[in-house]
Every structure is written in structure tokens, then in C-alpha cells.
Amino acid sequence: MQKLSIIRFKPKPDCLDEFAANLSAYNETKHQVFHLMKSGDELHAIVIRDANILAQDAADGVKFLDGQRHLLQEFDSVNRHTIPLSGDLIHSTVK
Numbered sequence: 001m002q003k004l005s006i007i008r009f010k011p012k013p014d015c016l017d018e019f020a021a022n023l024s025a026y027n028e029t030k031h032q033v034f035h036l037m038k039s040g041d042e043l044h045a046i047v048i049r050d051a052n053i054l055a056q057d058a059a060d061g062v063k064f065l066d067g068q069r070h071l072l073q074e075f076d077s078v079n080r081h082t083i084p085l086s087g088d089l090i091h092s093t094v095k
Helices: 013-028 051-066
Strands: 002-009 033-039 042-050 082-088
Touching: 002 051, 013 033, 013 042, 042 051, 051 082
Parallel strands: none
Antiparallel strands: 002 042, 002 082, 033 042
16 A cells, blocks of 8 residues: 655744755655645645555654754644645555
8 A cells, every 4th residue: 555645834934945855855765756836935745655654754753854944834733734634545646
């Protein structure tokens, strides 16, 4: 089973390019399928990975993020610097 994750980030206005470059470089070595989308003042990371590595991969991502938090704004006191969503990938079309 594959998992699809969408993680929302809100970089500080003057840090968007730096954070996007750092996040892209980090994911280049980690995932076969990684997309980064800009929507308004937010970035959305879209990742597809095998279910058996999701927990460890998420833990590694938090460690990476610990070094990047100074580039991000908090969404709120509950979500803090990210709003993640993960679930089972039930369909994908690649052309």
C-alpha cells in the first residue's frame, strides 16, 4: 500500500525561496515522488511513499524541520509550523 501525504507550510515572507530550496533538496534524496506547490503565501509538499516507511519517514521529516522552523510562521498554537494530512493512495494516473 502506498501513502500520499500533503504537508502545508507557511514560510516567512522573506524566507520562501530559501525554505523551498532546502525542502526540495532534502526530499530529492528521500522520495521517488515529491511535488512542491505554491499557493498564495503557503507551500504544499506532496509526497507518495510506501506505507511501511511512513512512520520513520515522518520522524526523519520532523528532525529536518527542527532546523528549518526559523524560516516558518506558525499557523496556530495547535498545528504550529505544519498542517499535515496523510492517507491511503487509492488511485494515481501518470502519463
